[in-house]
Amino acid sequence: MKKFFKSLYLQQRFFIALGILVVLFVFAFFFERIVDYLKIGFFVVIGLLIFDILLLYRSKNAIKASRNLPDKLSNGDKNPVEILVTNRYNSSIDVKIIDELPVQFQERNFEIKDTIKSGASRTFPYSVRPTERGEYHFGGLQIFVSTVLGFAQRKFSVDQDAMVPNYPSFLQLRKYELMAFTNKLKDYGLKKIRRIGHTMEFEQIKDYVQGDDVRNINWKASAKRNQLMINQFQDEKSQPVYSVIDKGRVMKMPFEELKLVDYAINSTLVISNIALKKGDKAGMFSFSDKVSNQVMAQKRASQMNLILETLYNLDTDFKESDFGR
Template sequence: MKEFFKHTYLNFRFFLVAITFVALFILAYIFPGLLSIVTILFFVALGLVAVDLILLFKQKGIKASRLLPEKLSNGDDNPIDIKITNLYNYKVDLLLIDELPFQYQKRDFEIKTNLNPAEQKKITYTLRPLERGEYYFGNLNLYVNSPIGLVTRRFQFAKDAMVPNYPSFLQLRKYMLMAFSNKLLEYGLKKIRRIGHTMEFEQIKDYVPGDDIRNINWKATAKRNQLMVNQFQDERSQPIYSVIDKGRAMKMPFDGLSLLDYAINATLVISNVALKKQDKAGMFTFSRKVDNKVVAERRPSQMNKILETLYNVSTDFVESDFSRLYIDIKRNITQRSLLLLYTNFETLDALHRQLPYLQAIAKNHLLVVIFFENTELYKLTNITAESTFDIFQKTIAEKFVYEKKLIVNELQKHGIQSILTAPENLTINTINKYLEIKARGLI
């Protein structure tokens, strides 16, 4: 009986009928001749309520299940499927309320639908998580109305489900699919003719304009009576390290995701691309100290190791120690490597404090400093100033935007390559830079 009352709700239609009968009984008090008719109608209404309860509780009713992925992809739209089967022998109206993880703070999520007798329906909605970690789903609640619609019965399914939210593996799959389908150009990735310059010989081929004349094979040219060039295999198995600054500067959010999460998603993709290009992929993070290390290797399990390491990375809200980073790199990375450093500098003074350490790292490795445009400031620079305050805001915003460009020039002046990118374009621009470096044979 307790369960019966726990899962039974009175609808708006029920209260509307109840208010109507209150008004009718008041009217019957004034006009006694109406009392018998109103009484009959009242018992008819009670009978309809009883019939409604019997229709809802006599049969098995509704069967439903929530189909969750093994893990969620951070910053992407993840589909959640709900399968519902109507076991009633009549059409029902449904209100679906799924108890979403607390990270969304959404208390008004509901989906309305209806099902014909014995009909099965799949309902899909998407979730875009913005924080890595564990996401707990609550009950899947279904509120069912019969055609009478006076009473609602509640069904509950899929209690207490947990799904971990990992860095964006959906983005990783997207770039892999684009690579195999030759659609990279549509997303801004450069198509670069890549010719190796190592001493590992590959073949002799006809000379075409653009080939390096230093590779002309004069003996083959004399035999064929036309220019022939040597072609060498491209450099492979080079260490590619993603170095992620997890200090407080990387906590700044854009479009819901922090700069740290953008860097983590890009690291996952570039590591996969590097492994596909026969290079070794590794990573580590730093702030007060260097940790979360994954040594650059080409093992089949390397991507899974990087993914699991990135899952646990979080900012510690302190000022990052670049001197500690330099010492650790000098001590532990002995082979010349490509270091993709994800960090953020807002002012030229902030760069100058760390520049000696960046220069020291760049002496032994190819260092690429990747930092971020403040897209909110860009919006301010494009507004039409209508007041003194607007002029002040626009001027300050333009100053900070210009200072970012000065940071790029300062790094270039000291022989350090850099990428200044909007957060949403980070992955594309990082892959472009990697392909450019490989094509130019800089490592």
């Protein structure tokens, strides 16, 4: 019985009906002829409330709900979350969904309202944008159900406590990786510049085709083959690419809800990934008054995971950055 009363909520529509009856009973002091009708009206309202409660509680498992979360959150990005609700009642119902979001979001007015037909399932998508790295603990789902009468409301509690870690922005990593390999970075203001010195290494000798740089013609090979041959070069590979992150007190400054150090961390992740994909070695370290969080530049398969795990817990301190060191 205690569980029943904890899940039952009387709706505003019921109190409005009672309020109207109370006002009419006041007028009944002057018009005694309507008293009998008001008594009938009172019992009708109570009867409708009881009937509404019976409709709501006729089935124990009338609502099925679940929440689909990503394996990990991407810091500073919109991460999709889905709530699936199935209506097992024999009639349409109005639902109000309250999701217990992690305390980091400071969201106290989150709710979703909709109508679900009998036997139907509905997916309610929404997104969250975390701005602090660390663990995000989601609570349960609270589903409030009411019928067409709308006199009472029943609460279903779905225990779906879950912890999702929030990592540096791997969504941006994928975005810029795609741009780098489809040559679309020029759309974002990047352009090629002339390199000073020899930064190309020999790859192969191939037949000359129209448009090749004539300065790269291999005259000895051309004489042997009796046709023009050209040296083909490629960018130097296996260069060590280091990202250096300043984690001094200045980097604690917020910008669009993210700390400056978080932008540096997200950029480090993107640069390291592109460097590894292009055949170079990627590494990183951070500094303030001393150097820390060192990851030596390597080209192994697990290098990105090592960098990601190092960046996960990296944060600023209140010390002055020693650039001389």
